[in-house]
Amino acid sequence: MDDVLLQVENLKAHLPLEEGLLKAVDGISFTIRRGETMGLVGESGCGKSMTVNTIMRLAPSFAHIEGSVAYFPAAGEPINITELDPYGPVIRDIRGGEIAMIFQEPMTSFSPLHTIGNQITEAIRIHRANDKKKATAIAIDLLSRVGMSNPAQRMNEYPHQLSGGMRQRAMIAMALSCEPSLLIADEPTTALDVTVQAQVLQLMRDLQHEFGMSILYITHDLGVIARMVQVVAVMYLGRIVEITDVDSLFYDAKHPYTKALIQSVPKMGKKSRARLESIPGAVPVPINRPPGCGFYPRCAAAIEGLCNRLDPPLIQIEEEHAVACFVYPEVVDAVGESKPEGVNHAV
Amino acid sequence: MLHYFIRRLLYMGIVLFFVSILSFYIINLPPGSWIQNYQSELEASGDIVDEAELEFLLQRYGLDRPLHEQYIRWIVPLVTEGDFGQSFEWNQPVWPLIEERLFLTMTVSLASIIFVYVVSIPIALYSAINQYSIGDYFFSFMGLIGLATPNFLIALVFMIIMLRVFGVTPGGLFSPEYLRAPWSLAKFWDMLTHLPVPVVVIGTAGTAGLIRILRAQLLDEFQKQYVITARAKGLRERFLIIKYPLRMAFNPIVSSIGSLLPQIVSGSAIVSIVLGLPTTGPLLLRALIAQDTYAAASMLLMLSVLTVVGVFLSDLLLMWLDPRIRYERGN
Numbered sequence: 170m171d172d173v174l175l176q177v178e179n180l181k182a183h184l185p186l187e188e189g190l191l192k193a194v195d196g197i198s199f200t201i202r203r204g205e206t207m208g209l210v211g212e213s214g215c216g217k218s219m220t221v222n223t224i225m226r227l228a229p230s231f232a233h234i235e236g237s238v239a240y241f242p243a244a245g246e247p248i249n250i251t252e253l254d255p256y257g258p259v260i261r262d263i264r265g266g267e268i269a270m271i272f273q274e275p276m277t278s279f280s281p282l283h284t285i286g287n288q289i290t291e292a293i294r295i296h297r298a299n300d301k302k303k304a305t306a307i308a309i310d311l312l313s314r315v316g317m318s319n320p321a322q323r324m325n326e327y328p329h330q331l332s333g334g335m336r337q338r339a340m341i342a343m344a345l346s347c348e349p350s351l352l353i354a355d356e357p358t359t360a361l362d363v364t365v366q367a368q369v370l371q372l373m374r375d376l377q378h379e380f381g382m383s384i385l386y387i388t389h390d391l392g393v394i395a396r397m398v399q400v401v402a403v404m405y406l407g408r409i410v411e412i413t414d415v416d417s418l419f420y421d422a423k424h425p426y427t428k429a430l431i432q433s434v435p436k437m438g439k440k441s442r443a444r445l446e447s448i449p450g451a452v453p454v455p456i457n458r459p460p461g462c463g464f465y466p467r468c469a470a471a472i473e474g475l476c477n478r479l480d481p482p483l484i485q486i487e488e489e490h491a492v493a494c495f496v497y498p499e500v501v502d503a504v505g506e507s508k509p510e511g512v513n514h515a516v
Numbered sequence: 517m518l519h520y521f522i523r524r525l526l527y528m529g530i531v532l533f534f535v536s537i538l539s540f541y542i543i544n545l546p547p548g549s550w551i552q553n554y555q556s557e558l559e560a561s562g563d564i565v566d567e568a569e570l571e572f573l574l575q576r577y578g579l580d581r582p583l584h585e586q587y588i589r590w591i592v593p594l595v596t597e598g599d600f601g602q603s604f605e606w607n608q609p610v611w612p613l614i615e616e617r618l619f620l621t622m623t624v625s626l627a628s629i630i631f632v633y634v635v636s637i638p639i640a641l642y643s644a645i646n647q648y649s650i651g652d653y654f655f656s657f658m659g660l661i662g663l664a665t666p667n668f669l670i671a672l673v674f675m676i677i678m679l680r681v682f683g684v685t686p687g688g689l690f691s692p693e694y695l696r697a698p699w700s701l702a703k704f705w706d707m708l709t710h711l712p713v714p715v716v717v718i719g720t721a722g723t724a725g726l727i728r729i730l731r732a733q734l735l736d737e738f739q740k741q742y743v744i745t746a747r748a749k750g751l752r753e754r755f756l757i758i759k760y761p762l763r764m765a766f767n768p769i770v771s772s773i774g775s776l777l778p779q780i781v782s783g784s785a786i787v788s789i790v791l792g793l794p795t796t797g798p799l800l801l802r803a804l805i806a807q808d809t810y811a812a813a814s815m816l817l818m819l820s821v822l823t824v825v826g827v828f829l830s831d832l833l834l835m836w837l838d839p840r841i842r843y844e845r846g847n
Contacts, residue, residue, distance in 0.1 A: 227744055256753050265750035272748075277741040280760050281840055292749040327839040343749070 173241055174351055174383050175201040175224070175268075180236035180251070182216075182223045189457035193219040195407035196236065198483070201351065206377065206384040208398035208415070210391065210430075212452050216407040217387045221353045225264060226255040242267060243350065266296035269344035273356040275336035279328040285312075286324030289343045296347040311342040314379075315372060334365035341372065348380060355387045370396055391434050395419065400489075403427045406455050406463030409483055413490040423492040426464045462495070470496050479504050520845050524831070528824045532817070539816040540587050543809050549579055550604045550807045577604060590810055594817075601810035605803060610814045614796060618818055620689060620707075621795040624718065625780045627711055629773065631719040632726055640730035641762065647735060655727065662724035671717045671790045678713065687792040689714070714791050718784045722776060729772075730765055737761035763837075770834050774827030781819055 182194035194216045201207050209217050222228045224238050238250040240263060253260045264270075272278045279288055289311070290304040298304050305324065312320035315338040328336055337357060344352055354373065358366040370393065377384055386397050394401055394415065401418045403411040403426065411424040422428045432446035450467040461477040462468070468476065475495050483493040484500045495501050551574055558565050574580050578589050593599040600610035639659075643652040662670075678684050688695075689710045694703045737743065738761055746756045785797030796815050803812035835842045 225748055227747060261750040261752065263750070264748050270745075270748040272741060272745060274741055278745045280742040280746070280764070282763055282838060283759075284839075288746075291746075291751070295750050327843070329840050329843065340745075 172202045172204075173200055174203045174205075175241070175385075176237075176239040177220075177224070178237045178239070180220070180223060180238060181234065182219050182228055183233040183235075184229070185231065185233070186456065192407050192455045192458060193232075194223060195455070197402075197404070197407075197409045198236075199402050199409060199412060201383050201385060203350070204381055204383055205400060206386060206398045208386045208388065208394045208401045209404060210388055210394050210401055211404035212389055214452050214454070215404045216455075217389075217404055218355055219407075220404070221270070221355055221385065221387060224250065225268060225270060225353070226250060226253060226260050230255065240267065262296070265292050265349070266347045267349055268351045268353060269347065269349035271337075271340050271344050271352065271354045271357045273359050275333050275340055275360060276328075278340055279336065281328055284325050284327055285331070285339050289324075289339070289346055292343055293346045307346060308342070311346055312339065314376070315339070315342045315345075316368075317342075333361055334369065337361060337365075337369055338372065341369070341376070345376060345380060345382075349382055351383045351385060352377075353385045353387070356389070358393065359388070359390070366393075373397070391419075391431065403430070406452065406458070408463060408480075408493065410464065410494065411490075411492045412483070413492075417487075417490055421490075423486065423490065423497065424464075424494045425468050425470045425496065462493075470494075472496070475501070475506065479506065517846050524828060528828060531824055532820060535820040536591060536813065536817050537587065539820075540590065540809070540813045541583065543804065543807065543812050543816075544583055544586075546807065548807065550577075550809065551579055553807060554604075573604070577602065586809070590813065594814070600814040603803070603808055603811040605806045605808040605811065610811045613811065614799065614815055614818065617794055617796045617799055618815075618822075620793070621781060621784075621797070621819075622822065623707070624689075624711070624714055624784065624793065624795055625777060627715045628719040628722065628780050628784070629776060631715045632722040632776070633769075635719070636723045636726040636730060637762075640727045640734060641757070643727065643731045644734035644738065645757065659724035659727045662720045663728075665720070667717055667721060667784070668786045668790045670720055671714075671787050674713055674717055675791070689793055714784075714787065714793055717787055717791065718780060722780065726769065726772075730769065733765040733768060734761055737764045740764075767834065767838055770830055770837060773830035773833070774823065777826040778819070778823045781822075 177200070178198050179196050180194055180198070181192070181196050184191040184193055197216075197220065199207070209220065211217050219228065223232070223234055228234065234251050236251060239247045240250055241247045248259065248263070250260065250263065279285065286305065286308055289308040290301070293304040293307050294301070298307065309320045309324060312323055317323050317335060317338055323331070323335075323339070328339075331339065337360075341357070357373070358369050361369060373384070374397065384397075386393070388394060398415055401411075401413060401415055402409045403418075403424065405426050411418075411422070411427050413421075413423075418427065419431060422431055426448075429446065429448045433448060435445055448467055453463070453466065455463070459477075461479060462471070462481050465471050465476045471477070472495050479495075481493040481495050481500050482503050483491050484497070484503045485491040486497050486499045493500065551570055554573075555565055555570060578586055581589070590601050593601065598611075600614075602608070603610050603613055606613055639655050643655050646652050675687070689707050690703065691706050691710075694706045697703055738757075740761070743756070743760055746760055747753075751759075781796070784793075784795065785801060787793070788795045788797040789801070796819065800812060800815045802808075803815065835845060
């Protein structure tokens with residue numbers, strides 16, 4: 170376990186809203202190792218972004234946070250991020266310095282009133298070199314490494330003078346400027362067009378080789394998952410329903426939701442007339458959610474009297490492959506129930 | 517950029533031209549003229565009306581001519597020689613009459629604007645950062661009272677307090693001994709000591725309004741992605757708020773400077789009367805009632821000049837603050 174970088178344990182983020190309690194993140198656990206790329210995949214509103222915002226302690230202050238997020242720095246004792254003061258010096262050192270973040274919207278992620286250079290050197294000066302010249306040199310070097318032409322000139326330009334792809338490159342440069350151990354990328358290519366998307370993904374892979382950091386990649390795009398990550402956690406309604414390596418995700422998915430998700434992606438070579446599968450229903454809003462599996466109302470394999478009564482825990486059923494579904498006897502055993510008779514196993 | 521300046525100056529000239537025509541026209545809209553007013557005043561007080569004198573005045577000021585000729589008689593010497601013409605009511609040239617008052621109006625207005633900003637920006641910041649706290653509610657409550665109370669009423673309240681508590685008769689901008697004295701450092705200092713009451717009175721409503729606007733603006737900006745980006749970089753909260761959202765929230769404030777100016781100038785007229793301030797407000801009111809065309813039109817024009825220049829300056833400031841606007845205007 171020496172190579173563990175971030176260990177999330179039973180993390181919860183509950184938002185008390187006027188309509189009721191929104192369990193945006195409801196008891197999730199996963200581990201990111203050094204140098205590893207992990208994907209967090211799920212539909213909009215499943216709690217992906219809330220998960221990373223909670224890890225960064227950027228969640229709204231009225232959110233109830235439970236569980237632990239242990240960060241293991243290169244040297245020194247592990248830090249439990251959930252216990253930190255969200256405005257305190259320890260989390261500020263981690264933000265940007267140890268864990269950096271790239272956001273979805275390159276249009277709005279930069280302040281329109283400050284130059285790109287100003288906003289990048291700012292981070293460098295906090296964490297690395299409080300010397301203006303040095304910071305500028307680092308920033309220019311980074312801008313050229315993310316493939317921006319005329320990096321020295323770009324430093325003095327404003328965000329509105331750059332294209333979306335260029336802005337996202339600048340964003341990546343900014344995130345990497347302090348050589349973080351973990352890069353959290355929250356749908357970094359969603360707002361970009363496909364060719365630019367491919368370039369940015371390639372860039373991130375190259376930079377990961379160069380810097381050797383871990384990446385937590387948040388996306389709803391399975392194509393991006395296939396290209397980018399080694400380990401995948403599938404999230405549904407605030408919970409992780411399956412964790413596995415990327416190959417078994419695509420060839421040996423266990424959870425009915427994961428299977429449905431994969432079937433809803435168009436494949437090359439498939440008959441073009443064939444209809445794409447879609448998952449019936451929509452993601453319910455997790456406000457005042459009833460007990461049982463969140464996917465139960467949409468699930469074809471649902472077991473009446475079990476799935477709508479108990480929460481399936483995430484249980485490892487194969488090596489490095491955990492799933493939270495009562496279709497698998499190991500999961501049923503884990504809650505101390507016996508499987509009802511005459512239920513169809515095959516999904 | 518140079519193009520932009522030239523175009524702006526041209527627009528300013530055009531605006532002022534139309535303002536001068538319009539104000540001249542409107543001043544002359546009410547039936548009758550200054551001569552008729554003068555005549556009926558004399559009759560009312562039982563004086564003998566000298567028809568020849570009236571005829572002489574009519575000729576001298578050209579009041580028997582059509583309106584456009586009167587306008588030309590006023591505007592041409594004004595533009596070519598800087599001559600504002602003659603005030604009928606005071607029977608002296610307009611410029612010396614309004615010179616000092618214009619200066620004092622500007623002083624009071626600028627001081628009020630500075631007061632508005634100095635008071636409202638910290639309060640709005642506090643209210644936005646501590647939204648729904650007791651302090652926020654307190655300032656909101658005070659602000660709403662300030663917004664809802666007419667300025668002249670606040671002026672009266674202040675006068676009573678000054679009189680009852682401090683035993684000072686407030687009013688005016690100068691102590692009696694400096695009233696007619698020429699300008700000196702002592703007189704200037706005397707004016708500064710008289711400024712706070714009118715400034716607070718005139719600035720209250722503006723302060724209350726700006727607190728509401730700025731607070732809403734800041735709360736809006738706090739939600740923006742770039743704030744979260746900055747926070748994710750590990751910036752200190754206080755530094756971050758001042759550098760990003762406050763800076764963004766400044767845009768609407770700066771662009772409102774121009775419009776704040778005429779509001780303060782015209783809004784302060786009643787306050788000036790109540791507090792006895794020697795600004796243009798009371799003089800303008802009297803000139804308008806007396807249909808003292810040249811004096812009234814000159815004052816309106818000068819106030820318009822100040823406003824137009826104020827708007828221009830606030831636009832320049834905006835360009836300096838916001839690179840997007842600079843970029844747009846530059847092209």
